[in-house]
Amino acid sequence: MTNLEPTKPLPDSEEMEISFGPQHPATHGVLRVMVKLDGERIVDARPVIGYLHRGTEKIFERETYNGAIPHTDRMDYTAAATNNQGLVGAVERIMGVTVPPRAAYIRMILAELQRIASHTIWLGTHALDIGAQSPFFYTFQEREKILDLYEEYCGARLTLNAMRVGGLPYDLTDGWTGRCRAFVDQFPARIAEWERLLTANRIWKLRTVGVGVISAESAIEWGLTGPPLRGSGVKWDIRKVFPYDHYNEVEFEIPIGTSGDTYDRYLVRMEEMRQSVRIVQQCLAKLPDGPVMAKVPKVIKPPKGEVYFSVEGPKGELGYYVVSDGGASPYRLHVRPSCFINLQALPEMVRGQLVADLIAVIGTLDIVLGEIDR
Amino acid sequence: MTEQSNVPPQAPAQPPEGAAPKPPWEEKPVTPVPRDARDHTVVREITGALPDAVLEAVEFAGQVTVTVAPARIVEVCRACKERLGYAFLVDLTAVDWPERTQGRFDVVYWMHRFSDSQRLRLKVVVADGVELPSVTGVWKVANWMEREVFDMFGIYFADHPNLERILTWEGFNGHPLRKDFPIEGVDTGAAVYPDVYPPGGGPVAGGEGES
Amino acid sequence: MANPWVAYLLVPLVKIAVILGVVIMLAAYLSFFERKILAYMQIRIGPNRVGPRGWLQPIADALKLFVKEDIVPSRAEKLVYLLGPVLVTAPALVVFSVIPFGTSFTLFGAEVTPYLADVNIGILFILGVSSVGVYGVILGGWASNNKFSLMGGLRSAAQLVSYEVPMGLSVVTVLLMANSLSLVKIVEAQKAAGIWYAVPGFVAFFIYFVCGVAETNRNPFDLPEAESELVAGFHTEYSGMKFAFYFLAEYANMVVISSIATVLFLGGWLPIFPNWLAGFWASPAFAWIPPVLWNAGWFLVKTFAFLFVYIWFRGTFPRYRFDQLMALGWKVFIPVSLVNLMAVGLGVLLVGGPR
Numbered sequence: 001m002t003n004l005e006p007t008k009p010l011p012d013s014e015e016m017e018i019s020f021g022p023q024h025p026a027t028h029g030v031l032r033v034m035v036k037l038d039g040e041r042i043v044d045a046r047p048v049i050g051y052l053h054r055g056t057e058k059i060f061e062r063e064t065y066n067g068a069i070p071h072t073d074r075m076d077y078t079a080a081a082t083n084n085q086g087l088v089g090a091v092e093r094i095m096g097v098t099v100p101p102r103a104a105y106i107r108m109i110l111a112e113l114q115r116i117a118s119h120t121i122w123l124g125t126h127a128l129d130i131g132a133q134s135p136f137f138y139t140f141q142e143r144e145k146i147l148d149l150y151e152e153y154c155g156a157r158l159t160l161n162a163m164r165v166g167g168l169p170y171d172l173t174d175g176w177t178g179r180c181r182a183f184v185d186q187f188p189a190r191i192a193e194w195e196r197l198l199t200a201n202r203i204w205k206l207r208t209v210g211v212g213v214i215s216a217e218s219a220i221e222w223g224l225t226g227p228p229l230r231g232s233g234v235k236w237d238i239r240k241v242f243p244y245d246h247y248n249e250v251e252f253e254i255p256i257g258t259s260g261d262t263y264d265r266y267l268v269r270m271e272e273m274r275q276s277v278r279i280v281q282q283c284l285a286k287l288p289d290g291p292v293m294a295k296v297p298k299v300i301k302p303p304k305g306e307v308y309f310s311v312e313g314p315k316g317e318l319g320y321y322v323v324s325d326g327g328a329s330p331y332r333l334h335v336r337p338s339c340f341i342n343l344q345a346l347p348e349m350v351r352g353q354l355v356a357d358l359i360a361v362i363g364t365l366d367i368v369l370g371e372i373d374r
Numbered sequence: 375m376t377e378q379s380n381v382p383p384q385a386p387a388q389p390p391e392g393a394a395p396k397p398p399w400e401e402k403p404v405t406p407v408p409r410d411a412r413d414h415t416v417v418r419e420i421t422g423a424l425p426d427a428v429l430e431a432v433e434f435a436g437q438v439t440v441t442v443a444p445a446r447i448v449e450v451c452r453a454c455k456e457r458l459g460y461a462f463l464v465d466l467t468a469v470d471w472p473e474r475t476q477g478r479f480d481v482v483y484w485m486h487r488f489s490d491s492q493r494l495r496l497k498v499v500v501a502d503g504v505e506l507p508s509v510t511g512v513w514k515v516a517n518w519m520e521r522e523v524f525d526m527f528g529i530y531f532a533d534h535p536n537l538e539r540i541l542t543w544e545g546f547n548g549h550p551l552r553k554d555f556p557i558e559g560v561d562t563g564a565a566v567y568p569d570v571y572p573p574g575g576g577p578v579a580g581g582e583g584e585s
Numbered sequence: 586m587a588n589p590w591v592a593y594l595l596v597p598l599v600k601i602a603v604i605l606g607v608v609i610m611l612a613a614y615l616s617f618f619e620r621k622i623l624a625y626m627q628i629r630i631g632p633n634r635v636g637p638r639g640w641l642q643p644i645a646d647a648l649k650l651f652v653k654e655d656i657v658p659s660r661a662e663k664l665v666y667l668l669g670p671v672l673v674t675a676p677a678l679v680v681f682s683v684i685p686f687g688t689s690f691t692l693f694g695a696e697v698t699p700y701l702a703d704v705n706i707g708i709l710f711i712l713g714v715s716s717v718g719v720y721g722v723i724l725g726g727w728a729s730n731n732k733f734s735l736m737g738g739l740r741s742a743a744q745l746v747s748y749e750v751p752m753g754l755s756v757v758t759v760l761l762m763a764n765s766l767s768l769v770k771i772v773e774a775q776k777a778a779g780i781w782y783a784v785p786g787f788v789a790f791f792i793y794f795v796c797g798v799a800e801t802n803r804n805p806f807d808l809p810e811a812e813s814e815l816v817a818g819f820h821t822e823y824s825g826m827k828f829a830f831y832f833l834a835e836y837a838n839m840v841v842i843s844s845i846a847t848v849l850f851l852g853g854w855l856p857i858f859p860n861w862l863a864g865f866w867a868s869p870a871f872a873w874i875p876p877v878l879w880n881a882g883w884f885l886v887k888t889f890a891f892l893f894v895y896i897w898f899r900g901t902f903p904r905y906r907f908d909q910l911m912a913l914g915w916k917v918f919i920p921v922s923l924v925n926l927m928a929v930g931l932g933v934l935l936v937g938g939p940r
Contacts, residue, residue, distance in 0.1 A: 040908075053541040057526075058557055059551055093435055096405045098398035131804060131811060131904030137627035167399075201904045203805055220462055220488075223515030226545035241491050303405045306432045308465065308484055308495070321484070323469050332551075336465040336484075345517045353860045356808070373541060 022051050028125060028362065029369030035358065043303070045358060046352050047343055052373035060333035065091050065300040066164055068333065072234055073159035075223055075335065075373035078121050081114035081150075082313040086161040087333075089244055090320040091165045094302040095240055098214070103292040104245040105166035109180065109283045110153070111245075111311070116187070117146045118314035118366075119269050123194065126266070126363035130207050135194055136145075142190050147184050152176060163314055166296035175283055184280045191273055199260040199267070203331075210260040212349040212361035215260055222345040226316025227268045229367060232260030238312035250282045262364040269366075272314075278322035299328050315339050335374060339367045378540035406435035414438055416494055423453045439495040442479075444506055447498050451483065451512045460485040460494060466509075468527045472553045477501045479529055483509070500529060508534040526551035591720070600701050604681050606711055607838040612836035613643040619896050650829035658822050662728040669725030670823065671832035676717045677837035678763075683707045684844050685769045687854045699877060700769070707768040708756055711810035711845060716801075718838070719745045725831070726819035730875045738819035741809035745800055747911060748877075751918035752796040754788035758850045758929040762786065772853035780859035781852040785932070788925040792918055799914065801835060803895060805902040806910055844884075845889035851887045854880035915920025 021032040028030045030051035030108040030145035036043040056075060060068045063272055065087075072087045073080040082324055094101060099107075120143040124136035153163040164169065213225070219232040229236055237254045257264025282355040302324040310319035316338030323332040341367050349361050398404075411433035417440055421428050427450050430441040439500050442450050442497035454460040465484040472478055477499035486493050500506050509516045515545035520531045521540040531537055539546060548560050617632070621639070624631030632639040685700040685754040704710050719742050726738015759782055760766060765772035775782055783790045804807065810818035820831045846855060856866050873880070905913065 029559040050539075055550060055557075055559075085652065088696060094401050095408070096435075097403040100397070100399040105481060131807070132902060133623070133804075134627050134900045138628060141628060160492070197901070198903075205903055206909050207903055221514050223463060223513070236488075262420055291399070295402060304622065305406065305408055306439070306482075306495075307435050307437060308493075310464075314468075319465060319484075321465060321467060321482070332469045334465070334467045340518065341515060344515060352909065354906060 002259045011060065013032050015100065017211050022048075028367055031362070031367065031369055031372075033358065033362075035355070037355065039278075040354050040356060042350050042353055042355060045347050047346055049340075049369070049372050055374040057332075057334060060330050062329060063259065064328050065302070065330065067098075068330065070159065071164065073161055075119075075337070075374055076313065076315060076318070076339065076368045076372060077158060079114050079314045080158060081110040081162060082311050084160060085111050085245070086311040086313070086318050086320045086335075088163045089311060090307055090322045091300060091307045093301070093304060094305060094307040094322055095165070095296070096323055097166050097294050097296055099167050099245070099294055100244065100291050101172075101288050102290040105283045105287050106168055106172060106292065107245050107285075108164060108247065109280050110150075110160075112279045112283075113146050113149065113180070115182065115276045115314045116273050117143050117240075119273050120146075122269060122363075122366045126366075127198065129359045129363045130204070132204070135197060137310075138190070138194060142187065144314075146269065147227075149176065149180055151180075164293070165300050167291070167293035169293075171292045177287065180280065180335040181284050184277045184284075185327055187277050189276060191270060193269060205263060207356075207360055208266060208364075209364060210259075211262045211353060211357045212364055213259065213261045214345060214349050218348060219260065219345070222348060223341045224316070224345055226313070226342065227272070228316070228342055228345070229267050230255065231257035231265035231268045233258055238317055242310070244309075244311065249286070250279050252276075252279050262360050265364045266314045266347070280285040301326060301328050313338055314365050315368065315371070316342055318371075327337070335371075337371045337374065339365070339369075340372045343367050376398075384585050386436045408432050408434040411438050411440075416492060417460050420450070420454070423451060423457050427453075436494060438495065439497055441497045441499065444498045444500050444504070447496070448507045448509055448512065450496065451485075451509045454485060454494065454496070459487045459489055461488065463488040463509075463513035463515050463519075464493070466516055468523045468525065468551075469527060470527060470551065470553050474499075477504075479527060481506060481529065502528075505530045507532050508537075511536055525549070528552065575583065588632065596697070597701060602680075604701060605678060606839060608678060608681055608840060609833070611840055612833050613647060614894060615642045615836045616646065616832070618892070619708070619899070622893065622896045623900050626897070647829065650832075651826060653825040655825040655827070656822075658693040658730050660730045660789070661822065662730070664725050666857065667827070669721050669728060670827045670834070671721070672724060673718050673721030673834040674830045674837065676714045676721075679714050679835050680711050680841050683710055683768055683846070685772060685849060685853060686884050687877055688877075690877045697879065700928035703767055703769045705765075705767045706773075708760065708766045708849075711768075712753055714939065715838075715841065716749060718834070721834070722819055725823070729819070729822035731822050734819050734821050737809050737821070741802060742818055744802070744806065744809065744907075744910060744914075747914040748796045748799040748859055748918070749793050750805075751914065751922040754919070754926055755786075755796070756849065757886065758786050758789040758926055761933050763929055768848050768853075772848060772855065775852045776855055776859050779858065781850060781855070781857075783850040786925075786929060789929065790846070792922050792925070794842075794846055794894070796914075797846065797919060798895065798898060799910070801838045801842060801895075803835075803839070804899040805904045807911060808904055808907050811904060838886065839892060839895055842886045843895070846891055847884060848889040854884045855885055855907075859903040 003275050010338045015038050017034055017036050018164040019032060020035050020189050022030040032048040032051070034046040034048060036045070054074075056071055059071055063071065069084055069087055072083040076083055089193060091097075097339070120139035122257045124139040127135040149158055150162070154160050154170065156162075214222070214232055216232045216234050219229050219234060224232075225236070233256055235254055237258050238244075239252075240254060252275045253271075255268045255275065257268050302322070304324060306321065306323040308319055308321045312318075317336065319336030320336050321332070321334040322330055322337065346361065346365065350358050353361075403475055409432070411431040412421075412428070413492050414431065414433055416582045417428060417431040418427060420440060424446075425576050429439055429443060432439045464486050465482070467482050469480040469482065470478060471480065479494040479500045479502070481500055481551065483498075484493065485496070498506065506529060511522065511533070518540060519537065521535055521536075521538060523529055524537055524542050525539040526549055538544075540551065548555050553562055558566060589811040591597070617639070620642070630641040635645045636642045657663070662722040682701040683704050685703070689696055689698045722745065723738050723742045725734075726734045726741070729735070759771065761777075762782055763771040765771060765774065796860065802810055810820070820828060823831060853860070856862070859866070874882075
């Protein structure tokens, strides 16, 4: 049975098992890790989750399809737009709805801004855990600008509820595109500032190069997606392989790393922010006119059947498996949570490393407990 | 045509003569139709590798679902991974159909192949109380996925390295995603903490106990 | 001959009062400057509510710590638990007794020296006394009856002891150049040489300052007390006034390192190029400043420069992992400071003896 007693020496060994969390400044939420230590080396690290389990999948079975969208916001609460995009995309797929191009482009802009916002949280907190206290403030300053854009669009900063099945609930406000363009045009200079502080810094490299290494084969075996998979050298992005929402009409690169360590994942995410800027600039330039909502019935009743649809969230592949029985509520709506699957590989990544590296690896996996526990 | 593009699989209905064709978002949506997929290339690969493993095959909205027998699931998965190249298990979950007589649960395996970006769904019908072999020996990622299915549905997996509850807490009473589990929750007070709550009492039932 | 009661009792008491008062106020206000400077580096403002623009913040903090509940862990070793903060703060303050702030000046017709004692083994005294601070760290960690505090204390102690070696070796290079252990004579030697020792001894200067950062457990060497690490620091179980003492000791140590660096490497109270620009410094633009303020002013400016660099480090660098920290101390700093010692020794011989 689970041994959850904090800190007891294991019989017949020099090892000690420590409980790290669930209340701890560096666990990014209510995560508990049972760490088996041999002196300073980690022998095993077992994540214990479920402290934030709210029964979201059960709640989905009670809501209508559009009513389920706010619940998706609260899963990965740092990246609400991509959560929304996944759910509405899945329902549109099962109903055969085509979204008007203006709505699709605006969705892409919202999702890419969300990717930048999520990566700014990642960078701030990751750097803070490793000891650099200043980047946290710089990155959150930029995130505030994105949240202001969201607030102007849909009234909410964090839990957006910004999409509906068939399109979007509102069109953009006056001047929104101008403000968005102003933000993305000045953003690459900010990324350059943060890189100047960290990328070539000897101490940063000492703390991240060679830490939390996972090979490409292991990454695929453990089901990693997103920057952890790309950092190990696998060129894999849902936006390129299964394009949704006109991603096949914009040009962007997929950054990949080589060695699968924390430093490579850091570089991958920094470059992803730049590519997101590129996507947003192209979308703003190409934004067509037209309606933002397709012709969908008032009450969404998809046909009987099942469909899986995934989006490339900032943390990895976020998938929605919709099973419909023809009614107005989903019969079963399962979320394939990227962070949950990524966290499973934590023991693999920290075995044999030192205790201080555990913090770095938890930061580099970029976990959000809302998505892990749902 | 890629699997998940937003273009519906069929062309919209022909507009009346003389009128300009309306764009697809202004027409009624064209719902996908399930089709038998025994002749689909993906399914033929499986029947080629394991001739009588496929019980049923359906294609809906561009995604292929193959139903296999529970006893053979590990064999089929291993064949898919090693011989057909589905190296990546994307998702493993279950669906509860309580009225179905031949088997209450559908356990669903959704896997991916990198070479041609092909995805395949395997489905297994399991009755309540029947143990299903675990596929953690085939894909390591299935470990937590199967734990979650056990926690939420009560489906036991044989040969699983550590089949414990993962999202609910130890001593939790019941399996939340079953259709007969009420959405308000059940009384877990007396069942888990008998010395604190009287029998039948607990935080949900409104019984007395320590606050 | 002055009255011995005045010369040996009253005057030193007054000096002690002045020095302690200034140092403690400086350490307290250093915490305020740190918060403000860090805040401006992090594009925010810092404390600005208490008093005019926040200047009474340290007073508020001191009062708060004073009236906070004093929680003692039930199975802590009481006497040693009380002794821990004392053993850390006392050496930090005692070191100031030998640091000179200027040359002697006349006050009310008597000759006054702006330092408490000119011990002819000044440097040795400083190194010895500051090493006593390590006891406070270990005992504080052990007496808390908390295995994480103990681990933190041991780590911290290991770090302090390791970085004392290159620090000592850098100090020895200065001694080679100055030919004396007395701090006053070291400054006077820099005046005679006409150049601050930071120029010929720049390697020693750099090593001394970085090891000083490690000695005070400051970023980037602050792993033992970082809150996001698994192992808590040695001062976890302390609250109220005892925690205030540890806090004070850390800032006082920062001031100590900065003052010693000023004296050894930046010429103490001397202006830049004291001989070469002697005419400029004696010009009427500066002649109205009384010498004691002139000397103390230069001393303070240089010390503040070091303190600013301390704070700048904290706002900029990630922290070293403990094994990397120890590797840096033993495998990089000690060899470099040894080689530097030999080089400076050779240089001194070639230039024709110390000056």
